[in-house]
Amino acid sequence: MPVHGRSSRLIVFSLCLYLCFGVDTRTTLFVDSPGDIMLGGLFPVHTTGTTNCNVINPERGIQRVEAMLFTIDEINNDTKLLPGLRLGAIIRDTCSASQFALEQALHFVLSSTDKCPADRGESSGEKRGLNKDTPITRGVVGSSYSSVSILVANLFRLFSIPQISYASTSAVLSDKRAFPLFARTVPSDVVQARAMATLVHDHNWTYVSTVRSAGDYGDSGMDAFWKEADKLGVCIAAREVIRINSGTEDLDAIVRVLRYDFAKARVVVLFTGMDHTKLLLDAVQRAGLVDHFVWIASDGWGRENLPVANNSRVANGALTIEIQAKPVTEFTEHYLNLGYDNPRNPWFRKYWEELFDCTFDTDATASKQRGRRSLQTSAYRSVQRRSATESRTKPCSRDRNQRLRDRLSSGFQQEAKVQFVYNAVYAFAHGLHKLQEQLCPGNPYHPSWDKYMCIERLLNFSGTEFYETMISTSFTADNDDDDNGDDDGDDDDDDDDNDDDDQDSNPGI
Structure with missing residues (x-):
């Protein structure tokens, strides 16, 4: 066996051991929105603390998660884009911390390698495992912070998983020799x-x-x-x-x-x-x-x-300074119309409690159960702010007519990077659409069209070649921004880089 093949098998085996025995993920929350082709998502749903995932991040976390889900819904409702197929998503919380984010990114790798026992996470839908029934992650939208994107990009490169960041601006990420499968929808x-x-x-x-x-x-x-x-x-x-x-x-x-x-x-x-x-x-x-x-x-x-x-x-x-962006008008309306009953997003109720200063847990037993369900990892423990939560005594209204707009002011501003999340998801969709035209001939709505053969071909297609196909695709999003190419936004070869919610003009997508 070639050395490279042996090394890859050792890496996969090591990751399996790390995820399955080195990290306690029994109560890790994540979004699981089913589809024929799955995209991963990495978002800073919580801010970071010294040793903990800290508090809910309403703008950079909740809004961006909802933006990805909204965009996938919009694509799935478009009969001309990816006809006959549906996009799905697995979205994980990075807690704004590099090490924690790497642990979450491992799930995307292991689902794609299909060589590990069950994942022990808890999704917003049914429980699922990292086994032969787990959909392969075709690409990942994220992450936010450059330090996180750099770390996970090195991992994804080893397993040929394309990645598009909506906020990482470090110029370091413009080095295509080091990050051959990384793209972004923001400037350096x-x-x-x-x-x-x-x-x-x-x-x-x-x-x-x-x-x-x-x-x-x-x-x-x-x-x-x-x-x-x-x-x-x-x-x-x-x-x-x-x-x-x-x-x-x-x-x-x-x-x-x-x-x-x-x-x-x-x-x-x-x-x-x-x-x-x-x-x-x-x-x-x-x-x-x-x-x-x-x-x-x-x-x-x-x-x-x-x-x-x-x-x-x-x-x-x-x-x-803020990156110029045009709000996605339909998303604002969608977001403000969200009610507390939002089962796809497992973090949404916590956000609702903080926004409306109320609690859905009406007795001490529920509070204790919530405490036991803290997310623990080798280096981080995601704890809900129990002191703040336990001080809330007002029950949250179960009125299904209540909406976010009832609490958010009329001056609500869409988070600055929502457009770039939107564009990143569309970039993957248009790349997949181009592949579908190449690999799956025929009318997707004709009874003779083999949907499952098409899915298999799309998932087995080389990740590196898919990336090249994707970044060579041009499209005009509904917000009138023309995306195309893989321009890193740098006029020189300075080996610069950066990290917070940062950016890099890439996309082309």
Whole structure:
């Protein structure tokens, strides 16, 4: 046997051992929406904590999950796209953490290898196992953070699983030699770094401080900014870093450096993730530096509300970057019409409880059962915020006429990356449609057409060749954005990269 074949078998066997014996996934929640061809999804449904999956992430988590499901429904209702076939989805929570995300991504790999015993997860539908009856994952939509996408892309590459991210902007991911099966529907951070440097230059700010998140997103994004700033004659004062384990004292120290060591640099450029941005503004608030700094921030802040919660005065006047996107109008209507009874999304009721400040668990026994159903992994434990939940005594209404729009204000904004989730799913659909035309001749609605033979051919087709077919396909989505090609969005070969909800213009899809 060739060495490569032997190595692949060893990798599969090792992954089986890891998933089946090294990780307790008995109560892992995931979306299981059945179909003929299955797509995987990786979304940060929860934020991350030091050792836990933390709280529900309404915008980047719940909205994006619903966006993928909405898009699949729309495709399945289109008789011209993938006629005779239905797309399905398995969607898993990354908890905004690389290691946890890798454990979830293993399920997609193992379902495709078809060589492992049962998965012990709990889906939104019936229980299913990683056995011969488990559908192969044809491709994966995700992930959000660049650090997560980089990690899982290395895994998917080994097993020829195409991947399209809707938010990972690190320029590192533009390296097709390292990530041959990765695509994205957002531009590289090099693009926004250039925009930020131009913004600073055009305002005649020639001396600025910088703060970045440690990791792929902040390091590569800020490196790109420094290069662009140098070209434009902008000098850099402080070069501070927020690390994953940075605590209150560390953030306070960064603020002191900005305020006293480089006092003349009132403009501060941020390439930080949303959580780190919040921590920094909290520290500025503690220092009483109201209206002191001018913030120029990447899309890690963007138009998110979390960083400015209780910090509106210290954030006043901030200029933030967000990727231009056109809202998917039909999705907004769909989302606002969702009621509490949404069985496809296993995290939705928890979100509903937090939004309406109520509980569906009306007695202590149910609360204890919920506690026992915490998700445990080798490195993370997904715990519901029991202290907050247990303090809720108001029962949630079971009125089936109640909708999200009843609580969300009239100023509801669609999450900034929904369009890119939408485009990623359509990219897979159009790639599969092109393959269907090649591999499954005949009229899909004629009795003689062999649906199951078609499915088998689509699933057995080389993942690498499917990726090439997909990125060479052009289509115009309903939001009028023409997607095509695999443009990484970088004008140079800088080995930059980045991570938070980041991006990379790719898609073509």
